[in-house]
Amino acid sequence: MDRREFVESCALGAGSLAATVAGSAWAANAKPRAYARVLLTDAFGQAIKASSLLAQTNYVFHYPFEATPVFLLDLGKPALATSLRTRDQQAYQWPGGVGPTRSLVAFSAICAHKLVYPTKDLSFISFRKGAASNPQTPSKGNDLIHCCADHSQYDPARGARVLGGPAEQPLCAVLLEHDPKADTLTATGTLGGELFDDFFKKYEMKLSLEAGPRAKQAVVGRSVVRELDSFCRNAVRC
Numbered sequence: 001m002d003r004r005e006f007v008e009s010c011a012l013g014a015g016s017l018a019a020t021v022a023g024s025a026w027a028a029n030a031k032p033r034a035y036a037r038v039l040l041t042d043a044f045g046q047a048i049k050a051s052s053l054l055a056q057t058n059y060v061f062h063y064p065f066e067a068t069p070v071f072l073l074d075l076g077k078p079a080l081a082t083s084l085r086t087r088d089q090q091a092y093q094w095p096g097g098v099g100p101t102r103s104l105v106a107f108s109a110i111c112a113h114k115l116v117y118p119t120k121d122l123s124f125i126s127f128r129k130g131a132a133s134n135p136q137t138p139s140k141g142n143d144l145i146h147c148c149a150d151h152s153q154y155d156p157a158r159g160a161r162v163l164g165g166p167a168e169q170p171l172c173a174v175l176l177e178h179d180p181k182a183d184t185l186t187a188t189g190t191l192g193g194e195l196f197d198d199f200f201k202k203y204e205m206k207l208s209l210e211a212g213p214r215a216k217q218a219v220v221g222r223s224v225v226r227e228l229d230s231f232c233r234n235a236v237r238c
């Protein structure tokens with residue numbers, strides 16, 4: 001096979017793979033959205049090893065845009081595929097966790113209720129190990145993502161489905177690939193109810209101060225993963 005044939009066969013292979021991802025591998029209404037392939041790195045630009053992540057610990061990176069935060073979690077237990085619906089009743093099949101024990105998951109950290117999100121100064125939304133202890137709003141289970149703004153609760157082991165509170169749809173999933181040889185993680189797209197347009201509309205001024213003109217730019221190549229407690233000065237636990 002000469003070079004041209006090789007390139008053409010690769011292109012064909014990539015095309016059929018894309019068709020599979022966009023079609024038969026997912027439920028009828030599901031439309032995973034492909035964004036740039038982005039390697040997850042540490043603050044020095046080195047690829048993070050998935051096995052180095054602490055279980056049940058909040059990590060944050062930004063994807064698919066410079067100002068849109070994502071939670072990365074090693075749940076410490078397998079997260080299996082789950083059927084879900086967006087608030088406009090589009091069905092989709094969340095593929096579950098990745099990695100050797102399928103415990104690695106990622107979800108947009110923008111609350112599906114009123115778009116609360118973690119900033120460097122403050123976060124009302126985060127994963128809580130065990131049960132939250134707020135007597136006003138009892139936890140709907142263990143190991144959930146809680147939004148303290150109005151007490152929506154999401155289960156990250158089941159595609160971030162809503163277990164309590166006013167949110168009308170799961171957190172939008174970020175699709176990950178795990179390279180078993182290199183033990184690296186790559187974000188490839190999203191699945192579920194995206195709220196990025198609403199987010200940019202609601203916080204236009206704030207985001208331009210926080211992230212400058214790059215706020216709406218797509219992340220390219222790499223995205224830095226940080227523990228929430230390093231990224232954010234005041235992570236509120238309700």
Ligand code: FES
Nearest residue numbers: 111113114147150
């Ligand atoms: S903004 Fe998160 S529950 Fe209202």
